[in-house]
Amino acid sequence: MRDGVTSILAIEDDADIRQLLRALLDREGYTVTEATNGRDGLRIFHQARPDLVILDVGLPDLDGWQVLERIRDMSDAPVLVLTARSSEQDKVRGLNAGADDYLTKPFSRVELLARLQAIRRRQVANTTPRAMFDDGSVQVDFAHQQVSVGGQSVLLTPTEYRLLSALVRHAGQILSADQLIELAWDDPSGLAPARVKYAVLRLRRKLDWDDPDESPLETVRGFGYRYRAAR
Secondary structure, three states, X not given: OEOOEOEEEEEOOOHHHHHHHHHHHHHOOOEEEEEOOHHHHHHHHHHHOOOEEEEOOOOOOOOHHXXXXXXXXXXXXXXXXXXXXXXXXXXXXXXHOOOOEEEEOOOOHHHHHHHHHHHHHHHHHOOOOXXXXXXXXXXXXXXXXXXXXXXXXXXXXXHHHHHHHHHHHOOOOOEOHHHHHHHHOOOOOOOOOHHHHHHHHHHHHHOOOOOOOOOOEEEEOOOEEEEOOOO
16 A cells, blocks of 8 residues: 555556556555456446556557546546657647646656655645535535535535535545445445435435536436536
8 A cells, every 4th residue: 555545447458568567566555457448447447436547548449538538527536647659749638638647658667656656645635634615606614514505504414414525525526326325324234326316306405406507416327426616
């Protein structure tokens, strides 16, 4: 384990490089999952929610740029692009698309590990717990467990409060029903994903967010739910 990162998903179609990555990262204490193409990589990412992704660009079906775009729709998990494309234009494209770092092949093992550790240090620095969420429309006081919408205090049940808190703490990120069950319910065992659907509907009504086009609480069909911050 390195500063809390325990799992890495390597999306790479070259078997030799996958074998090298697994041997190197296993030795460093990481848990490594592999995918040989973009579609499998996205499926595994959605199921396993790894702490970090190593992503090749030249994949056989969906290319790495498409995979990166879809990962960014679901999560802010760090992504290290690992590719033979060394042009400045490609590097800029990767970083602008949301990659956290860009490493070209052939690569040094020492440099790869150093870059992974640097990504994690930056991530830890950016995840200091907040006492307050405020996007100009919704205010959540985590210290006092109070919620206001448009300046008006709103009384929520404990489950509704935990549900909203989980969504705003991960604003912009899609959370699956199973993830929300773990985050918002005192006893998540045996609860079906449909429970989340009805809880979200109740929360929307209580916060006067019935209009799906206006509601910041978005249903992402086939994936889960996302809070769209006002700013």
